[in-house]
Amino acid sequence: MVTTYAVTHGRQMPAISRVASILSRNVAALRSGPSYWLVLLSGFFEPMLYLLSIGVGVGALIGNISVGDKTLSYAAFVAPAMLAVSAMSGALAETTYNFFAKFKFVRSYDSILATPLKPMDIAAGELVWAMLRGSLYTVCFLIIMVALDLTTPLWALVTLPATMLVGLAFGSIGMAISTMIRGWQDFDLVHVGQFSMFLFSGTFSPVQDYPFAVEILIALTPLYHAVEVLRALSTGAPSLGILVSIAYLALTTLAGLMVASRRMSKALLA
Amino acid sequence: MTEPLIYARALEKKFGDFAAVKGIDLEVAPGEAFGFLGPNGAGKSSTMRMIGCVSEPTGGELRILGMDPVRDGSRIRARLGVCPQHDNLDPDLTVFENLTTYARYFGIPRSEGRRRATELIEFVQLAEKADGKVEQLSGGMKRRLTIARAMVNEPDLVLLDEPTTGLDPQARHLLWERLFRLKQAGTTLVLTTHYMDEAEQLCDRLVVMDRGKVVAEGSPRYLIDTHSTKEVVELRFGTESPASFVEKLAGIGDRLDPLPDRLLLYTADGEGAVSEVHRRGFTPSSVLVRRSTLEDVFLILTGRTLVN
């Protein structure tokens, strides 16, 4: 299979088509195996199961929960958190294992950099790709949330772009990490971090319950902000406060992207 | 006469419809170095696996150390040393631990296992690597360690399946030298190989196998004397096809065998044959007179080369 990187003679390619050329490479790779689709599907499966088990199952033992001045069913409380988790795991799956393999072992990027593309183009292309995988999960997840009456169709539409931002933030963090780690065994640590965030970012119980120092610590991590934004939007109760979280995610995206492209330049163009 | 360590009559191994071993007879006496020579796919490894009691014969009779390999597999294996074709050393263990752990599989007490491991590591010249990981060893070192491992139970019979395949010449010679010492110490060796030089170096007696059958049996010298001539002349004729010379050179020597790149001329008197070629007005681009080898025996018996 040949993947082309369109070159316009003599002129600089527009940024959009440079990023698109990276996407078309990944789409081509995607078609190469059916098992990829199963793995792709399974990434969506996991947060869904947690929603049903903890959100609905344990939720039946809880009934309603009050956070601040709002009261909502426990399932509706957990659902946006699992929505954030599915955006996170979709984006991380692409930018950790897959990106690392392409960066260090398959060395796909060496050949791409022999074309007019620059490290920043690759980083941006991979990031958009990771975000799209996360969004595939979140679209499905939002549909199920609407079906289970955990949000309304209108608020689901409002929430969707926010899940894309979450995907971008985690994608760029994952990519930055992948340019820094030494080997596969370091992913164990990434996994520990990912799982700890999964359990403690206000996902299953409000962070206000934790001791203040722990709460501060959690507020420094990205999943907390993702959950804050998506919960506010999917429950139809946005506040000005979420602007801080949105800014946090946007800045994380830019910082991660810059770190990743700078480190790629250093590693591949030295 | 003592009982043979390996005794086979009409031994057969089938995988579904495919017969890998088609009825072979064998006897290996204690203290012998016995070889199976043949190209890939001749049935050597299948025979070795039956002798090693890890693969059941599908026909014929087989007795190892006087016992039935199917019923007494575990008891027989307790007295065998096996060096498989592909190394299966334990990558999670050190060089030394590979030996001590393996000793435990034979029920050898820990202290005794350590004593033997120390001795064997010395014997295969890996003492400096004793605490290193297996991954850090070269191919030749790994093979030597596998041989040391095969010796850990002080076996009555050592089976070596293609012991030097894939090794560089230096590593091969080191290995041959170690195996020769084992042989001198009276260990019974059974090995398979597709290298005629290996068979000539190590084996007292061998069988030539082809397509699941034994096509000849005897000592290397005996096989060469009976099946080949004293000398062989190798002739090359630039770009011309060697086959086209068969007719032109007919009558010189006992036999002519055209190979894709050269013509083999079998004769008792190499120099005489070369003068005869020149006398007929042919000037080969290269001429080599050498002694016959097992390779020639194999070619004469099967019409094919050993290594291709």
Added chain:
Amino acid sequence: MAGTLATLERNLITYKRNWRASVFSSFVLPLLFIISIGIGVGRYVGTVNGWDYLSFIVPGVLAAGAFQTAHGESTFAVMSDFKWSRAYHAMRATPLRIGHMIGGWQLYIQIRVFIGSAIFLAVSALFGAVHSPWVLVTPLVCALLALAVGAPVSAFAASLNSQSYFPLLTRFVVIPATLFSGVFFPVTQLPTLVLPLAYASPLWHAVELCRAAMLGTEPLWPAPAHVGYLLLIAAAGLVWANRAYSKRLKD
């Protein structure tokens, strides 16, 4: 027996090298679950069967830990000893029998599960979630569960040639089983259609037994029925393992 112990010894030497990787999954992970779900979510749950939520889920998470350890140790490790290191082929050339190889690996899993359960129970006791001396029975339940999971999964791994099935097994079997086997909420809450799946899960039977031992609650089925089911799966698993190992090492 000597042969089984010799292979066990090898497995323990290997573990001595690689134990760090297992600390997270067999110890830290259950602990994080206890804190996040047991304590964090627990404060919103009133009582379940008369017990506070933390006490309710501790027996479940205990069994789930054994379940996950037994599964985790029966996949890549087993397949790689057939396919990559060929350690089983090396053993096959010695007097060892297939039974020794299976026994040595299952005993190794038993030791791993026992250590994990003991540490988990000690920590749970610190959180005040151990209430009865019958807790001493739970390691036996975990041992039986570990065999009922370890044996068939090892057999499955022994018959595979590609590792790509393992992530699918984890995601489509192990995680759903962990989430819907009564660890976090009673299975009677499940829709009738899904209930038989929970009954089929060995984990559920172990959860019922552990909970009965630790909290004195009446198990859903009579205790001997739960034990019998686990024994049956374990026995079938061992038969399957024997067959799969033999087939893999033959010819």
